[in-house]
Amino acid sequence: MASQAIPKKVLWVLLFWLAVPLVVVAYLFVGPRLWPPAEPGNIPSPTLARLLNESIEKAISQMNPNWSPGLIPEAAANTRTFLGEVSEVVARCSMGPREPGQKWNKLEYHLTRVDGVRYKPIYTGIRCGRSSLIYRAVFKDGQVAEAYTDGSERQRPVEDVRGIVREFGKSVTWSDRDYHPQRYYPPPPTSPSRADIEKQWE
Missing domain, CATH: 1.20.5 (Single alpha-helices involved in coiled-coils or other helix-helix interfaces)
Known part of the structure; x- marks a missing residue:
């Protein structure tokens, strides 16, 4: 046995x-x-839209050579041009609530232009959790015209939500630098021609 x-x-x-x-x-x-990542609700949130626009304006105010050395003087104006090309930005988590590796579950911004082009997710480094604010920001004429959520932001003081979305403007406006660097930076110096190099050695 x-x-x-x-x-x-x-x-x-x-x-x-x-x-x-x-x-x-x-x-x-x-x-x-x-258990996919949560999607924004369909409840309009005018106050959230105002806070998002505040964040954008603060980011634009810092787009100048004095605040950010290396930028061209036209960077702020070019940023507004870019924002006029934005259709919507969705803030949501990169992972579902029950996926493994939750410490890598970060908040991302998914930006879509008016021509339908989608930018790669904008990484924020902000860890997602049950209290994360998931929303959809709809743009019109370069500003957030409407914001939609599940209404959970109304359970918090406005000042707390202002702090939660304070990085929105910087993250969104800076994202265009990877796609249109000429809007924000001077052109790279041209390489000297062979004749120029020969003259340097005369």
Whole structure:
């Protein structure tokens, strides 16, 4: 009897160690589909729209060579041109609430231009959690015309929400630098021609 029990134990151990990886893989694959990142609600939030515009104006006020050395004087005006090209920005988490590795679950801004082009998600570094504010900011004429949420922001003081969205303006406005650097920086110096190099050695 003892000789028959040993193989059964070994079999169960093997089955266990085979099942664990399968469960983990299934969790990693199915988890994002069963528990995707939360989407914004459809409740208008005029006060949130005002706070987002405040954040944008503060970011634009700092877009000058004195505040940010290396920028061209036209950077602020060019930023407003860019904002006029924005259709909407959605703030949501990068991962669903039950996906593994929650410490890497960060708030992202998903920007769409009026021509339908989507920028790559704008990374904020802000960790997502149950209290994260998920919203959709709809732009018109370079400003946030409407903001939509699930209404949860109304459970907090306005000053707290102002602090939560304070980085919105900087993150959104700076995102265009990767796509149109000429709007914000002087052109790179041209490489000297071969003749110029030869003259340097005369």
